[in-house]
Amino acid sequence: MSDVSKSQAVLNGLCPQCRKGKIFRKPFYSLTGFDDMYEHCPHCGLRYEIEPGYFIGSMYVSYAFSGGLALVLGFILFYFFGDPDGWVYVGVIAPAMLLIAPVNFRMSRVVWLHFVAGIKYKKGL
Structure with missing residues (x-):
């Protein structure tokens, strides 16, 4: 097994230390509990929230994801739809932000854990 x-x-959405345990309890499309995280990895026991308020930093990652999506949608509207009125931009981009909110929330925390936390992968855990 590789x-x-x-x-x-x-x-x-797997643990950055063992890459086997899940970080979230429910899938992102769950209407209730899409944000429900395990406190510790169910496989290796790694504590995800290293300190109180640790995931506040993941808001910067979330902001980058949202800003990137807004830019891409804005460019698509501008170049492929002939620069429509301002309300069209708002009418397209705002609902898109709401639709990706659960995925954005989860991915920003996962990226924060994997790339910022300094947690090292331990092969064989």
Whole structure:
């Protein structure tokens, strides 16, 4: 059995230390509980929230994801739809932000854990 790569672990929301345990209890499309995280990795026991308020920093990652999506949608509207009125931009971009909110929330925390936390992968855990 081959080990899970870092990119696979990030996309699947797996623990940065063992790359086997899930970070979230429910899938992102769950209407209730999409934000419900395990306190510790169910496989290796790693504590995800290292200190109180640790995930406040993941808001910067979330902001980058949202800003990137808004820019892409804005460019698409501008170049492919002939620069429509301002209300069209708002009418397209605002609902898109709401639709990606659960995925954005989860991915920003996963990226924060994997790339900022300094947690090292321990092969064989």
